Amino acid sequence: MTHGGTSGPLSLASSLGSRGGVLKRQQPMDSGDHHSISTAIEFPISLNPLIDAPMVVEAKDEVSNDRVVATEMDFFSGERKDTTSLVEPDLDLKVPSLTRIKKEDLTIQTGLHLHTGNTGSDQSTVDDGLSRNEDDEEGKNELAAMQAELARMNEENQKLRGILSQVTTNFNALQMHLATLMQQRSHQSHETPQEHEAMDVKTDAKNDGHGGVLVPKQFMDLGPAVNDVEPSNSSTVSPDRSASPPANVEVGSMGYDLHKNDGRSTSDQTWNPNKALKLNPTNQAQEATMRKARVSVRARSEAPMITDGCQWRKYGQKMAKGNPCPKAYYRCTMASACPVRKQVQRCADDRSILITTYEGTHNHPLPPAAMAMASTTSAAASMLLSGSMWSTDGLMNSNFPARTTLPCSSSVATVSASAPFPTVTLDLTKNPNPLQYQRPPTGPFSVPFPGVSPAFGAPPQPPSLPQLFGQTLLQTSPEMAATQFPHQKTHLVMPSPSTAETVKAATAAITTDPNFTAALAAAIKSIIGGNHQCFNNNNGSSNNVNISNITPHKSCS
DNA sequence: CGTTTTTGACCCGCGC
C-alpha cells in the first residue's frame, strides 16, 4: 500500500511543538538485567477513506534491538490487541478508521526500564543477608521508580490523547468537507453534463488516493467502475504489477475491455480502445479525441528512455515516415488497465534529442518519482481546456496557421493546427544562458530533490520527468477542451543553446531544480489560463527558468 | 517459469 492521500500525511509536528520534543524521549539504556524499552507510535494521516490500517504501537528491546511487544490498535472499534500493558495499561487510543499512522509524522518514544526477572548468573551467586537486604532496598527503589514511571506514562498518555483528539477532529472536519462536496455534487446532478463533469474532477481530485497528486478523472469516468466489473482474468496479473487501482477509481469504458479473455498478459487483456469505444458509441468521437491529448517532451539524452518513475512495457515499435529512427510504444504497467501510454522517438534532425510523448492519465497511485508525469498530463489537460479562451480570441479557427505564436509579446508558445492530436510540446533542449541555472555552491548536479536519482547529473544519465516537471498540481477537466480543439498543438521551447555542453549542463541544472518545476507549471498554466501573460522571472526563486524568449522550433516527425 | 521484448500482421482513419 502506498501511503499518501490527497493532502499527504498530516503533520503533527506543530501540535507537538508545545512539548518541546518531549514526545521523543528516551532514557539511556541500562546494561545487565535492565532492558530499555522504547515505544514508538507512528502516525501517518491519510485522508484516503479506502485505507483502514490499524495503528501499530511497537515496543522495542533496545539492547537486542528486537521487537519484544507489539500493540495493534483498531481505530474503528477501539479494540487493542497488545502485550504492552506493563508499559502503559491505560493506553486507550482511538482514531477513526480513516486515519493511518506512519513513522515520519509522529514518533513517540518512551523509555522504560523493566526488570526482566532474569538477574543473571553473576548476581545469583550473592547469597548473604546483607545482600538480600540491599536487594530488598533496591527492589523498593525500583518499584518506586517504576511507579513514578507509570505515573509519568499516564501523564504522557493524556497528552497523547489530546493529540489524537486533535487528529480526530481534523479528520472529522475533512470528512465533513468531503460529505459537503458529495452533497453538492448530488445537488448538481440535475445541472448540465459539463458542470457535472467539472464536479467529478473536483471531487475525485480530493478522493483519488493518488498520494497528493490531484489527477483529473481524465478518461476514467465514462464507464463502469472497476470495482463493479472486474476483468475476468485479473488473476493472471503478476504480483508486482497487479496492484489494483483504488477501489473508487473508475476505469471507464475507455480502453477497458471487460470481455476479452485470451489468457494474455494483463495490459493486453484489458486494454482495447477500439472495443471500448464501441461500448459507448455516442461518445466515440469525444473519447477518441480525449485519449489523443498528449504531452510531448523534448530532452537531450543518450539513454533510450527518460526516467519518469513509472514502469513501462514496450508493446510495439514502428518506423515512422520521415524519421529513420523507430518509434517505440510503451504502456504503463504499474497497475492493470492503466490507460497511460507513451511513445519514444529520437529526433530525425538531432539524434541526441529524445522525444517522449505521453498520453492519458494514470488510474493508480503514483510513486513520488512518477508524479511528475501525472502532473504533466494534467498540465496538458489545462492547455486544452484553455483552448476555449484562445478560441474567443479568434486564435483557433479554420484559418489558423500551421504554426502560430500566441499573442504574448515574447512568443510564449506556438500553436500548430497541423497536429493530428492536441499536443503540448515541452522543449527542454535549448537554453541561452545556462549559467544562470546553475546552483552555486553545490553545483547543478547535487541538488537534493525528492524522487531524483543522485546520479542524475552524471551523463549520460537521462533527465527524469520529476526533475523536469516536479509535482505541480493542475486541477482541470480535459474532456471538454480536448473535444473542442482536437488539432491544437502548443510548443514551449527553451531559447537557443550556445554549446552542447552548456545545454546539457543547463538541462541538468534546471531539471534538478524544484523551482524550475514550479516555474514551468506556472508558465503552462499562465499560457493556458487564458490571461495571455508572459512568463516572468519569479523573484522568489534563484533558479527560475526564463522561458519568456520562447521561439518556434522545427519539430521532429 | 514468468515477464518483457521483438516483430510481422492486423485494424482503423484519412486522403485521394
Place this chain on the structure above:
DNA sequence: GCGCGGGTCAAAAACG
C-alpha cells in the same frame, strides 16, 4: 474503393 500511415495486437523469442 484503395492505398498509406499510425497505432495496436499477439505469437514467438529473449531474458532474468
